Amino acid sequence: MDQSELSELVSSLTPYESAGTVNTYRNTxxxxxxxxxxxxxxxxxxxxxxxxxxxxxxxxxxxxxxxxDVVLFTHQE
Structure with missing residues (x-):
């Protein structure tokens, strides 16, 4: 994934939590x-x-x- 793809994803998601260098976004x-x-x-x-x-x-x-940057996508079981 390049930085422009990441920026596009970030703009589509809801900011959820930020702690230092870790940022979490909700997929609503x-x-x-x-x-x-x-x-x-x-x-x-x-x-x-x-x-x-x-x-x-x-x-x-x-x-x-x-x-x-490392990007993780979570999936609840």
Missing amino acids: VSIACPACEESFDDMVVCEGEYDSLELSRLLDLCVTTAGD
């Missing part, structure tokens, strides 16, 4: 995940060299990169 319009083509719940963008995620629920994840 049922956009398809670019990895598996199923609708995803949240998109998490990790911009730091090292980021830590604390997950409070069991999730399936799809992963890609956009430049130096």
